[in-house]
Amino acid sequence: MAILGIESTAHTASVGIVSESAEVLAIASDMYRPPSGGIHPREAANHHVDHLPGLVERALEAAQLGPTDLEAIAFAQGPGLGPCLRAGATVARTLSLAWDLPLVPVNHCVAHVEIARVLSGLDDPLLLYASGGNTQVIAYGRGRYRVLGETIDIGIGNFLDKLWIALGGTFPGGPAIEAEAKLGTELLPLPYSVHGMDVAFSGMLTATLALHAKGAKRADLAYSVEVTAYSMLTEITERALAHRKHGAVVLGGGVACNERLRAMVRTMVEERGGTMFAPPRSLCVDNGAMIAWTGHLAFQSGLSVLPDASAVQPRQRTDLVATPWREARAASVGL
Ligand code: AMP
Numbered sequence: 001m002a003i004l005g006i007e008s009t010a011h012t013a014s015v016g017i018v019s020e021s022a023e024v025l026a027i028a029s030d031m032y033r034p035p036s037g038g039i040h041p042r043e044a045a046n047h048h049v050d051h052l053p054g055l056v057e058r059a060l061e062a063a064q065l066g067p068t069d070l071e072a073i074a075f076a077q078g079p080g081l082g083p084c085l086r087a088g089a090t091v092a093r094t095l096s097l098a099w100d101l102p103l104v105p106v107n108h109c110v111a112h113v114e115i116a117r118v119l120s121g122l123d124d125p126l127l128l129y130a131s132g133g134n135t136q137v138i139a140y141g142r143g144r145y146r147v148l149g150e151t152i153d154i155g156i157g158n159f160l161d162k163l164w165i166a167l168g169g170t171f172p173g174g175p176a177i178e179a180e181a182k183l184g185t186e187l188l189p190l191p192y193s194v195h196g197m198d199v200a201f202s203g204m205l206t207a208t209l210a211l212h213a214k215g216a217k218r219a220d221l222a223y224s225v226e227v228t229a230y231s232m233l234t235e236i237t238e239r240a241l242a243h244r245k246h247g248a249v250v251l252g253g254g255v256a257c258n259e260r261l262r263a264m265v266r267t268m269v270e271e272r273g274g275t276m277f278a279p280p281r282s283l284c285v286d287n288g289a290m291i292a293w294t295g296h297l298a299f300q301s302g303l304s305v306l307p308d309a310s311a312v313q314p315r316q317r318t319d320l321v322a323t324p325w326r327e328a329r330a331a332s333v334g335l
């Protein structure tokens, strides 16, 4: 049997199909790109409503499967933008009813950890989750995934996107800043805002724009922003790692596609004698396959909901989500 997962927490509408042995059979995605400025939740949701039915068809076709080959329909229940989540949940409920398949809610952040866990084979890694809206260091402990550190203002990706748009570019800013940073030569001083295991980016946004107004080169700004912001993320990951028994770190989120961030975290982890794993880019960014795989784990441990009890949870907290498949595993290996 396979499982179909629907992701729609923010920009990306995605449908993934994964086998019971975690083989990714299909991913069909379409990203909402705002014509100008940042994401508008209602417009993104309209995009998802328009695209999800076709993406379901494309994914089934690519996997060469039909509804009778599926064990369940999984969907991202939260956290995310309410209208976007509701678009995905509505499609998931419809498929569950039409095909008479169980409906399995999945926490988006837990899904980033689980796909990286199964791909890496690392049993108990720490996740540096660096995406548009989220910037968190997550690890499992005492029956739950815990957020050990996070941004106290905006997500790293939103920071990069806002900055790039203010510098005259277009969304998404992260990859464009990565390309521009390669041309930079001078490291300009920017606020380095680490508070314990938390970070903040809004001061860096203001300072970078102030340097730009004074005539600093865009390439130097991009280079300095990358070095400073990714050093901050590497530092909070190291701080969290110092409290862990294992030196294993996995990456997730769109910003984890960044080569400099990957290299910095890898160097830090390897200097501590640990192991770092970054999933392929298609599974770092938001995708339906991670929702499908986590849905499979949840369903196998008895979790499913009826459609009328499947409301989305835009502010769902990672540490309030039950993960019975982890509890069983943790008990058997003494975590
Ligand atoms: P997500 O929210 O996980 O879908 O990721 C989207 C975010 O990842 C956006 O803010 C992008 O700017 C950012 N992003 C994508 N690729 C890169 C990259 N190579 N370097 C930095 N940020 C990136």
Ligand code: MG
Binding pocket: 108, 112, 131, 253, 254, 285, 286
């Ligand atoms: Mg994400």
